[in-house]
Amino acid sequence: MPGQIAQEIIARYESRLARSRSLDAAAKNYLPGGDTRSTTYILPYPAYMARGEGCYLYDVDGNRYIDFLNNYTSLIHGHGNPAVLEAAETQMRRGTVFGAPAAAQYELAEIICERVPGIERVRFNNSGTEATMMAMRAARAYTGKDLIIKMDGGYHGHHDFAGVNVKPDFAATDLPAASITWDGIPACVLDGMRIAPFNDLAAAERVLQANQGQVAAIIVEPMMGAGGAIAPLPGYLEGLRALADKHGVLLIFDEIITFRLSLGGYQKISGVIPDLTCLGKIIGGGFPVGAFGGKQAVMARFDPAHPQTIYHGGTFCGHAVTMAAGAATLKLYGEPEIGRINALGERLAAGVNAAFAEAGLRGRASGAGSLVQVHWTDQVATNSRQALLAMGRAKDLPRLLHLELMNRGVFCATRGLFSVSTPMTEAEIDQAAEAVAGTLQLLKPHAAEVAPHLVI
Ligand SMILES: Cc1ncc(COP(=O)(O)O)c(C=O)c1O
Incomplete structure (x- = not known):
């Protein structure tokens, strides 16, 4: 009985996780939903x-x-890498954060600027959310224009201007309509945002033309x-670059996830260099x-000595422990490591497809290199x-795949994204592919x- 398969998966999950169940129940007395992030919430717990x-x-x-x-793809060396621990520990003993720049910040900035083609100058935040918020602000300040075009379904964190069309316009027959995804974001945010579908250059051009200047x-x-x-798609990023140049607008790459794919992020792979780049996660x-x-010309506005400086505060921005751990992490993440985990990701993708x-x-499986979806x-x-849409039509299969x-x-x-880390070997990849294969066999009658x- 298909309903029975789902019940059995959930029952097995609950029988393996009795202590988690009681901790979850206790946490709900103090934390709405038992935790702090919407993304970590899963049913039954x-x-x-x-x-x-x-x-x-x-x-x-x-x-x-x-x-x-x-x-969520941020631990490129997995847990407890000795060199990263050592760097963080050493910094912690010296002091966690000073209200003054720490040498470790310079070190991490140098690595990033040397590696990422589009970054001549960089500033740090405490989250990717802040990074995209500040990149948008930098673009507005530099150009003197207000509108930002984002992609339908694109995720750039949880600040207000990023909270538009995270949920794509499923009903669109032409250009997607702009809408606010999360309650609590004021409607006026829509005035500052325009939406284009990803991988559609003609649509991007129409949006630019409709909002000329x-x-x-x-x-x-x-x-x-x-x-x-x-x-x-081939030519898409090149086309966006050309459109941005033609219309005198900045191109911002959010490489918060994709930076891991090469020494200099996806921009290094594609050869398309943005004006501004956002990073986070592994760094x-x-x-x-x-x-x-990004470009010195744009980033110079953050220099407090600039006559039109842009304010950028943040009590913990440039946190010394983060900077030290980040620099140690990237030093251990060179071409050989990147190539190795990208190949492992491709092996996993092949395993998922075979399953x-x-x-x-x-x-x-979609994705690239060490990211498999x-x-x-x-x-x-x-x-x-x-x-x-395809995920929605699969009903509870994605959830059951995750639990099983x-x-x-x-x-x-939960959404079926796998990220490979450097401690992994072919053994872990093959074990995961085998688990996917076994789970899909189990789920077939339910499907x-x-x-x-979905059944062939
Ligand atoms: C592409 C992208 N941009 C921005 C963010 C936001 O980063 P953070 O969760 O650190 O605020 C994320 C987080 O998942 C992301 O994947």
């Missing part, structure tokens, strides 16, 4: 993790998982991350971080709307019931 070691996580009930979540910047992930790990060595940087084929289900369609999604993978000792994002279009 999340596993409470007790510790991490290399690419493994251990929960409070003593279960072990291969960690493909890596705190008013646009400050286009913000885009060169490969969509949360929107579905969707790669740009903080496991501590809270964000960064935005769908063997189970006789329509689905595929399960799509619930055998068609190549070129924008977030297609990927999310946990039952089998594999921890990934036949709830989403028969």
